[in-house]
Amino acid sequence: MGLSDRRVYLDHSATTPVHPQVVESMAPYWSERFGNAASPHAFGQAAANGLEQARRAAADVLGCHPAEIVFTGSGTEAVNLALRGAAWAARQTGRGNHIVTTPVEHHAVASTVDQLRDLQGFEVTRVPVDEYGHVDPDDLASAIRSDTILVSVMAANNEVGTVQRVFRIGQVCRERGVLFHTDAVQAAGRIPLELDDTNVDLLALSAHKFYGPKGIGLLYVRRGVPLVPVITGGDHERGRRPGTVNVAGAVGLAAALRLVEEERVAECARLRRLRDRLIKGVIASIPDSRLTGHPVHRLSNHASFVFRGVEGRSIVLGLDLEGIAASSGAACAEGEPEPSPVLAAMGFSQDWGIGSLRFALGHANDEEDVAHVLDVLPGIVARLRAGG
Numbered sequence: 001m002g003l004s005d006r007r008v009y010l011d012h013s014a015t016t017p018v019h020p021q022v023v024e025s026m027a028p029y030w031s032e033r034f035g036n037a038a039s040p041h042a043f044g045q046a047a048a049n050g051l052e053q054a055r056r057a058a059a060d061v062l063g064c065h066p067a068e069i070v071f072t073g074s075g076t077e078a079v080n081l082a083l084r085g086a087a088w089a090a091r092q093t094g095r096g097n098h099i100v101t102t103p104v105e106h107h108a109v110a111s112t113v114d115q116l117r118d119l120q121g122f123e124v125t126r127v128p129v130d131e132y133g134h135v136d137p138d139d140l141a142s143a144i145r146s147d148t149i150l151v152s153v154m155a156a157n158n159e160v161g162t163v164q165r166v167f168r169i170g171q172v173c174r175e176r177g178v179l180f181h182t183d184a185v186q187a188a189g190r191i192p193l194e195l196d197d198t199n200v201d202l203l204a205l206s207a208h209k210f211y212g213p214k215g216i217g218l219l220y221v222r223r224g225v226p227l228v229p230v231i232t233g234g235d236h237e238r239g240r241r242p243g244t245v246n247v248a249g250a251v252g253l254a255a256a257l258r259l260v261e262e263e264r265v266a267e268c269a270r271l272r273r274l275r276d277r278l279i280k281g282v283i284a285s286i287p288d289s290r291l292t293g294h295p296v297h298r299l300s301n302h303a304s305f306v307f308r309g310v311e312g313r314s315i316v317l318g319l320d321l322e323g324i325a326a327s328s329g330a331a332c333a334e335g336e337p338e339p340s341p342v343l344a345a346m347g348f349s350q351d352w353g354i355g356s357l358r359f360a361l362g363h364a365n366d367e368e369d370v371a372h373v374l375d376v377l378p379g380i381v382a383r384l385r386a387g388g
């Protein structure tokens with residue numbers, strides 16, 4: 001242990017602890033209901049029943065049909081299935097070759113569209129964002145061409161917390177007859193995900209971001225949306241995601257999704273108060289500090305900053321010695337710190353962009369945790385600036 005005995009976890013955008021009720025819901029599927037959900041015997045059918053119950057429960061929360069849900073091995077895999085699956089299906093029918101996205105997407109989207117471009121000849125347009133990381137739906141509309149097959153815009157940004165206007169973007173895509181995928185991995189439990197009310201065609205989630213287990217994700221695929229499977233094999237998940245299904249994981253994902261949705265309004269209000277206190281305190285007490293992301297349209301649990309001339313990674317290590325877990329989005333190329341592609345796209349220069357720091361609040365956090373951060377962070381930044 002470092003300088004402090006207090007342990008404060010403020011990295012809930014990276015991952016969350018599994019809720020005890022979620023663990024409880026999963027346990028039978030590791031023991032007495034261990035069967036393969038594809039087996040016709042009683043052991044298999046007990047697992048299959050659990051799986052279908054989980055699918056119905058998740059569909060109920062999301063406002064969609066159970067058949068529109070595909071369980072995957074992670075959020076990254078759900079995103080890959082959405083993008084590759086839709087792009088390959090479009091290619092099969094000669095519908096077009098052009099994908100529209102943004103420069104602030106998570107690697108799951110960014111690397112996948114880059115590979116579709118570099119290895120398979122798809123064309124990719126990244127619509128610029130403003131200083132808050134917002135994409136303008138009108139700019140997006142202008143980027144759509146007659147050969148555009150897919151638009152992918154994240155619901156909420158992992159690094160700077162900005163919430164995009166997904167409802168309006170979906171409308172634009174629907175009017176143009178283009179499929180719309182949203183990476184909602186950071187959004188579950190934080191913004192409403194009512195699919196019957198939106199024009200989203202494909203939506204990716206990951207259980208470990210909302211108090212569910214790791215190794216299970218979900219892709220919502222609107223009925224009728226053509227998708228080529230990315231993994232080939234058997235006919236699990238209606239042929240869309242072959243591989244023996246992680247039933248315990250699916251049960252845990254559904255239980256966690258229900259829990260975070262039930263508590264969403266109250267918990268978001270609680271965390272928003274803590275977040276705002278943290279933001280105000282940091283900006284007031286540390287010179288040359290700025291909030292990153294949108295001041296209002298941002299995740300209720302998310303506070304992210306840049307500190308001029310200090311490396312975010314060093315701040316993270318300094319905080320760790322004080323028992324505080326946070327994260328930094330800055331990248332490191334050949335030893336030289338650089339702003340992350342997200343901050344660079346938002347216009348941050350090198351001296352500001354290297355100093356990125358993210359706090360993401362969750363269930364266990366309270367006023368004292370915020371006070372502890374405000375107690376130690378100004379000294380850490382000052383020491384680093386002084387070269388210590």
Ligand code: PLP
Pocket residue numbers: 013014074075076077079106108154156157158183185186206207217
């Ligand atoms: N998309 C976003 C916005 C994320 O924040 C993450 C994880 O950090 C992912 C996708 C990938 O999810 P997973 O960790 O389940 O692969």
